[in-house]
Amino acid sequence: GAGVSQSPSNKVTEKGKDVELRCDPISGHTALYWYRQSLGQGLEFLIYFQGNSAPDKSGLPSDRFSAERTGGSVSTLTIQRTQQEDSAVYLCASSLWQGSYEQYFGPGTRLTVT
Amino acid sequence: GNSVTQMEGPVTLSEEAFLTINCTYTATGYPSLFWYVQYPGEGLQLLLKATKADDKGSNKGFEATYRKETTSFHLEKGSVQVSDSAVYFCALSAQETSGSRLTFGEGTQLTVNP
Numbered sequence: 001g002a003g004v005s006q007s008p009s010n011k012v013t014e015k016g017k018d019v020e021l022r023c024d025p026i027s028g029h030t031a032l033y034w035y036r037q038s039l040g041q042g043l044e045f046l047i048y049f050q051g052n053s054a055p056d057k058s059g060l061p062s063d064r065f066s067a068e069r070t071g072g073s074v075s076t077l078t079i080q081r082t083q084q085e086d087s088a089v090y091l092c093a094s095s096l097w098q099g100s101y102e103q104y105f106g107p108g109t110r111l112t113v114t
Numbered sequence: 115g116n117s118v119t120q121m122e123g124p125v126t127l128s129e130e131a132f133l134t135i136n137c138t139y140t141a142t143g144y145p146s147l148f149w150y151v152q153y154p155g156e157g158l159q160l161l162l163k164a165t166k167a168d169d170k171g172s173n174k175g176f177e178a179t180y181r182k183e184t185t186s187f188h189l190e191k192g193s194v195q196v197s198d199s200a201v202y203f204c205a206l207s208a209q210e211t212s213g214s215r216l217t218f219g220e221g222t223q224l225t226v227n228p
Contacts (some may be wrong), residue, residue, distance in 0.1 A: 004157075033215060043203065043218035059215070091158065093216075103216060105150075105158040 002026065004106035006092050012112045013082055021077045021109045025094030032075050033095075033103060034067060038088035046090075049075060050097060082113045116141045120204045120219030127194055127226050135189040135222045137178075137204035145206040147171075147180050147187040148216070152201045161189075161202070194226045 005024045013019050025032050034046040045059040049069040060066070064082075069075040079086055089110050093103040121136040139145065149161040149171070162171030167182035176191045187204060204219040 031214075035216070042220050043205075043216075045215045045217070048215055056215075093158075095214075102160055102163065104160075107157040 004092055004094055004104055006090075006106040006109050008109060009107065010110045010112075012114060015084060015113055016081055018078065018080045019082055019111065021079075021090050021111070023075045023077070023092030023106060025073065025075070025092070026104055027073075028096070029094035029104075030072065030097045031095045031103075032069060033093045034075070034077050035091040035093065036088045037091055037108070041088075043091075046077070079111075082111075084113050087111055087113045116145065116206060116208055116217045118204050118206055118217055118219035121222055122220065124223035124225060127224070129196055129226055129228050130193045131226075133189070133191040133194045133198075133224070135202055135204075135224070137187045137189065137219060139185050139187065139204075139206050141185075141206055141208050141217075143208055144182075145208040146214075147178070148205045148207065149176070149178055149187070149189050150203045150205055150218075152203065152221075154200070158203070194224075196226045196228055199224055199226045 007022045030051045032049040036044050036046055047067045048056040064080045067077045089108040091108045092106045095103045117140045119138050146165045148163045150158045151161045152158050162173040164171040164180035167180050170179045178187050178189045201221045201223050203221045205216045207214045207216050
């Protein structure tokens with residue numbers, strides 16, 4: 001079946017602009033995660049959605065970052081007023097909540113802030 | 115908090131050599147442990163996992179044993195191939211942590227030469 005998909009695959013933006021990154025999880029997966037992979041910080045957790053529960057935003061690095069998940073499926077990560085330190089690969093993952101810790105990752109969106 | 119410490123790379127081996135990548139962790143409770151692999155140009159893939167002490171995860175000739183007494187989950191393969199060249203990430207997931215988010219090690223770049 002289809003895996004996790006993300007779009008765009010690459011995004012180049014100017015400092016100060018807003019960007020939106022999209023994630024389509026595996027159908028039926030109730031848990032969705034965003035991570036960031038950068039040279040200086042490795043792989044970091046950003047935010048977690050589980051069904052209709054309030055998201056766990058404890059990993060978001062600043063209030064410029066926000067995310068939403070509509071209808072328990074597609075998620076959008078928004079970065080406002082981008083900074084050069086936001087340059088990274090943003091990874092989305094999904095998993096079945098019940099009895100499974102396996103997270104399936106998308107190919108990522110490479111964000112470059114110039 | 116939870117953390118994962120991984121053998122620093124890069125690691126360069128000849129084909130058919132023995133591979134060990136060390137991984138130790140700090141966590142409250144009883145985490146599940148994972149090895150993820152990232153092949154060039156591709157997304158993160160789950161390589162193997164272990165969910166309780168003394169469990170051995172195995173896949174594609176790779177093995178790792180969950181050692182609670184030494185808080186370790188070292189990755190081994192008896193005979194590496196050129197196609198194993200990739201970045202390997204050790205990770206843990208703790209049930210006590212909201213959403214069972216993954217905490218990753220720094221990653222180890224493996225290059226296998228023919």
